[in-house]
Amino acid sequence: MPASIFILNGPNLNRLGTREPETYGRTTLADIEAQCRATGQRLGFDIVFRQSNAEGTLVDWIQEAGDEAQGLVINPAAYTHTSVAIHDAIRTAAIPTVEVHLSNVFSREPFRHHSYVSPVAAGVICGFGAKGYDLALEALAGMVRA
Numbered sequence: 001m002p003a004s005i006f007i008l009n010g011p012n013l014n015r016l017g018t019r020e021p022e023t024y025g026r027t028t029l030a031d032i033e034a035q036c037r038a039t040g041q042r043l044g045f046d047i048v049f050r051q052s053n054a055e056g057t058l059v060d061w062i063q064e065a066g067d068e069a070q071g072l073v074i075n076p077a078a079y080t081h082t083s084v085a086i087h088d089a090i091r092t093a094a095i096p097t098v099e100v101h102l103s104n105v106f107s108r109e110p111f112r113h114h115s116y117v118s119p120v121a122a123g124v125i126c127g128f129g130a131k132g133y134d135l136a137l138e139a140l141a142g143m144v145r146a
């Protein structure tokens with residue numbers, strides 16, 4: 001059975017394509033989903049791809065990933081910088097997790113420099129736009145096979 005990877009996206013990422021394109025580019029979330037499905041197929045992963053603006057829904061999905069999946073890619077968006085609940089959910093899920101940001105958060109406002117997610121992630125990828133999701137899946141492939 002192929003390994004299952006959850007790819008979860010946080011608030012406002014449903015607006016990609018038109019939201020602050022100078023920061024986030026013109027790629028839509030549907031484009032990113034298609035890209036992840038193609039990369040997942042190449043790597044032999046079953047991909048579950050979701051987006052929510054609600055913190056509790058993301059927590060529910062992280063718990064589901066912990067029960068059902070072998071790895072997690074998450075762009076928690078603004079909750080990166082605020083959410084102890086998402087930190088705790090990832091810690092409890094205890095599956096390899098890669099934190100992704102489209103933009104280079106360290107070249108932006110100081111409030112984006114702190115992440116509650118990084119301490120419970122295996123690694124962090126930021127600043128490479130949609131390509132970051134592919135890099136995260138490649139990284140997970142090594143960890144899931146190990």
Ligand code: DHK
Nearest residue numbers: 012075077078101102103112
């Ligand atoms: C996306 C967001 O919505 C912001 O709140 C984060 C992240 C950065 C991104 O670059 O993907 O600060």
